[in-house]
Amino acid sequence: MRTITLVAGLLIAPLVLAQAQAPDVLVKNVTTEVVDLISKDKDIRAGDRGKLIQLIEAKVLPHFNFQSMTALAMGASWNKASPEQKRQLTEEFKTLLVRTYASALAAYSEQRFEYRPLRAKPTDTDVTVQVRVIQSGAQPVPIDYSMEKTSGGWKVYDVMVGGVSLVANYRTEFNGTVRNSGIDGLLKNLQSKNRAVTEKK
Amino acid sequence: MKWYGSAGLALALLAGCATSPDADPRDPFEPFNRAVYKFNDVVDEAVARPVATAYRDAVHVQIRDRVRNFFSNIGDVFIGVNNVLQGKFFEGFEDFMRVTFNSTLGIFGIHDVASDMGIEKHNEDFGQTFGRWGAVEGPYLVLPIFGSSTVRDGLGFALDVYTDPLEGVRPINVRNSLAALRLTGTRADLLDASRILEQAALDRYVFQRDAYLQRRRSLVYDGRPPRPRYDDEPVNRESR
Numbered sequence: 001m002r003t004i005t006l007v008a009g010l011l012i013a014p015l016v017l018a019q020a021q022a023p024d025v026l027v028k029n030v031t032t033e034v035v036d037l038i039s040k041d042k043d044i045r046a047g048d049r050g051k052l053i054q055l056i057e058a059k060v061l062p063h064f065n066f067q068s069m070t071a072l073a074m075g076a077s078w079n080k081a082s083p084e085q086k087r088q089l090t091e092e093f094k095t096l097l098v099r100t101y102a103s104a105l106a107a108y109s110e111q112r113f114e115y116r117p118l119r120a121k122p123t124d125t126d127v128t129v130q131v132r133v134i135q136s137g138a139q140p141v142p143i144d145y146s147m148e149k150t151s152g153g154w155k156v157y158d159v160m161v162g163g164v165s166l167v168a169n170y171r172t173e174f175n176g177t178v179r180n181s182g183i184d185g186l187l188k189n190l191q192s193k194n195r196a197v198t199e200k201k
Numbered sequence: 202m203k204w205y206g207s208a209g210l211a212l213a214l215l216a217g218c219a220t221s222p223d224a225d226p227r228d229p230f231e232p233f234n235r236a237v238y239k240f241n242d243v244v245d246e247a248v249a250r251p252v253a254t255a256y257r258d259a260v261h262v263q264i265r266d267r268v269r270n271f272f273s274n275i276g277d278v279f280i281g282v283n284n285v286l287q288g289k290f291f292e293g294f295e296d297f298m299r300v301t302f303n304s305t306l307g308i309f310g311i312h313d314v315a316s317d318m319g320i321e322k323h324n325e326d327f328g329q330t331f332g333r334w335g336a337v338e339g340p341y342l343v344l345p346i347f348g349s350s351t352v353r354d355g356l357g358f359a360l361d362v363y364t365d366p367l368e369g370v371r372p373i374n375v376r377n378s379l380a381a382l383r384l385t386g387t388r389a390d391l392l393d394a395s396r397i398l399e400q401a402a403l404d405r406y407v408f409q410r411d412a413y414l415q416r417r418r419s420l421v422y423d424g425r426p427p428r429p430r431y432d433d434e435p436v437n438r439e440s441r
Contacts, residue, residue: 096401099400100397100400100401103393103396103397103400103401104393104397107393107396107397138269138273138322138390139321139322139323139324140321142424162416162419163415163416163418163419163420163424163426164412164415164416164419165415168411168415169408169411169412169415170403170408171411172225172407172411173402173403173404173407173408173411176407177403189403190403193403197400
């Protein structure tokens with residue numbers, strides 16, 4: 001019996017290891033890869049937003065847990081939403097965040113990244129990975145990724161830029177909208193915001 | 202420029218009666234603030250943004266870096282004073298070392314040699330010092346032209362302006378030109394940020410206000426504020 005467990009363990013181990021890449025290594029690898037791809041891509045540097053969003057969808061999205069982000073941004077209202085509403089809210093919020101991320105990345109111009117050592121125990125399932133963006137004549141900007149361990153590897157559920165939590169920043173707005181016009185009102189708001197941005201392009 | 206802070210404050214107090222019942226407790230003057238916000242938007246669109254965009258397009262990035270460094274060096278003097286006032290003597294010492302190195306080796310501050318030497322720039326002002334001393338923020342305020350603030354930070358800002366080394370520069374037209382250049386540079390540095398804000402926010406006013414309040418809180422605690430409590434966090438986020 002013990003042998004079987006051992007053999008099974010050995011077989012599964014590499015798979016698990018591949019999935020559970022350490023969170024700080026993951027952030028560093030993804031950042032390096034994305035910055036490298038952007039600086040090599042003439043279309044993106046010339047302002048091709050569609051291509052940049054494709055790149056984000058392929059390289060960055062898999063490492064974010066958008067459902068967690070949506071749930072955190074909504075707070076108590078999340079539990080009042082139906083499964084279908086949750087699905088739609090997550091989808092719309094994801095679209096909004098990806099586009100926001102794209103406009104942030106489009107502003108990137110050869111700043112240097114500094115990766116801080118991860119302060120966490122191996123057993124932790126919730127960690128903060130700290131990166132700093134270095135610029136001349138200005139205070140370095142800290143970017144903190146809050147990450148949780150899931151069955152599919154480490155996933156980001158919040159990003160803090162200069163001490164501003166992206167998820168927390170949507171809270172007041174989301175709660176206010178839900179209070180005034182319900183969850184469907186919030187969904188409509190998100191949809192029309194996403195549509196307005198698409199049309200503007 | 203000194204009158205902006207106090208004028209904003211006085212107007213805000215007058216507008217206190219315009220509070221609506223379900224207002225955000227941190228922003229009792231919201232109707233007034235929104236009006237100033239709108240006014241600032243008009244000025245920004247008509248003057249500040251076009252000037253800043255032209256500056257960014259016309260002036261080479263290296264020159265812009267030098268302009269930023271020059272004003273940043275002047276700013277480091279009172280960043281140091283504020284660090285000392287907050288009891289952070291080592292940081293204050295670093296700030297004065299920055300000014301010393303940058304003003305000499307960095308040729309009047311146009312090169313940030315101190316950062317290259319590993320002496321990092323800090324972010325301090327009187328608003329943060331008051332916060333460190335325990336002063337509460339008070340209600341959120343939108344100042345004309347200068348934007349997001351609070352009662353505490355507005356008073357701090359008035360003191361920042363009062364102690365601004367640029368204030369002493371004479372003749373007046375030289376001082377004004379320098380102040381205009383500094384404002385232009387600052388706005389140019391924020392061009393990307395305002396584009397991101399426009400993309401991110403459902404309601405720009407609310408988004409900017411919340412970001413400002415979070416940011417200031419983080420700055421008062423030097424990037425290590427007590428973790429925000431998510432009291433109403435859903436128990437099981439994984440479940441659909």
